[in-house]
Amino acid sequence: MSVGIAHPVVDSKSRRRTFIIGVAGGTSSGKTSVCQKILELLGESFAVNGSRKVAIISQDNFYKELSDDEVSLAHKSQYNFDHPDAFDTALMKKTILDTANGKTIKIPEYDFKTHSRKKDVFEELHPCDVVLFEGILVFYHKEIRDLFNMKLFVDSDADTRLSRRVLRDTSERARSLESVLQQYTTFVKPAFEEFCLPMSKDAFGGNGVNQPLTAIETATTKYIT
Numbered sequence: 001m002s003v004g005i006a007h008p009v010v011d012s013k014s015r016r017r018t019f020i021i022g023v024a025g026g027t028s029s030g031k032t033s034v035c036q037k038i039l040e041l042l043g044e045s046f047a048v049n050g051s052r053k054v055a056i057i058s059q060d061n062f063y064k065e066l067s068d069d070e071v072s073l074a075h076k077s078q079y080n081f082d083h084p085d086a087f088d089t090a091l092m093k094k095t096i097l098d099t100a101n102g103k104t105i106k107i108p109e110y111d112f113k114t115h116s117r118k119k120d121v122f123e124e125l126h127p128c129d130v131v132l133f134e135g136i137l138v139f140y141h142k143e144i145r146d147l148f149n150m151k152l153f154v155d156s157d158a159d160t161r162l163s164r165r166v167l168r169d170t171s172e173r174a175r176s177l178e179s180v181l182q183q184y185t186t187f188v189k190p191a192f193e194e195f196c197l198p199m200s201k202d203a204f205g206g207n208g209v210n211q212p213l214t215a216i217e218t219a220t221t222k223y224i225t
């Protein structure tokens, strides 16, 4: 499989550019784990040539603020967090563009237990050389998709994803088994098939890190000045 390296438009006045990698995949496919591994390995290999800063941004931090009624629905597993409209696309686009142009950005933090952003809590991210932007629907909107220099799709089998999700959501996200299964069958699985999977076509696939890592190392060496 070939890897397309794109060169999205960045502010020509900007002196610094950041290589942005979009990492998509279904829920619990291992996106965060793959990103952490890439970050670790890139950190090590880049250390040979001087320090290059690599960071991970999660699309989960860009969920829209919900009304009280929507929060009530969310607590009953009746809110669709897997639809593209659940995300603040404008803020996501601005954040990626600012990152690409070497600006310091502020990322909101999301709380899965309350289904809301943490009030006045932000992570400040200083300019990086490589940013991994991961999430279920990071490839859905063309205006966001086109900002990535490289696209990776973490491809894990559906049974594996569901079993990991059950374990994670019941232990870390304060969910009951019934609610995880209800949300999965009503929203998560249909949305994966409609909005996530079709966007994986031109991305670098698999669920390991070796092939993408080699491609990322090659691409970033050429791209970053």
Ligand SMILES: Nc1ncnc2c1ncn2[C@@H]1O[C@H](COP(=O)(O)OP(=O)(O)O)[C@@H](O)[C@H]1O
Pocket (backbone or CB within 6 Å): 025, 026, 027, 028, 029, 030, 031, 032, 033, 034, 164, 165, 168
């Ligand atoms: N290769 C793997 N083997 C076993 N468990 C894994 C593996 N990759 C991820 N997990 C576990 O599955 C859950 C979801 O993984 P995560 O990387 O957070 O996925 P995603 O970011 O796609 O939702 C986590 O609890 C994680 O520890």
Ligand SMILES: O=c1ccn([C@@H]2O[C@H](COP(=O)(O)O)[C@@H](O)[C@H]2O)c(=O)[nH]1
Pocket (backbone or CB within 6 Å): 026, 027, 028, 031, 060, 063, 074, 081, 082, 111, 112, 114, 115, 116, 135, 136, 188
């Ligand atoms: O308040 C919320 C917000 C999101 N979700 C679910 O999270 C996953 C996306 O996160 P992954 O780490 O990629 O699994 C998505 O499928 C939403 O259904 C939630 O349950 N509650």
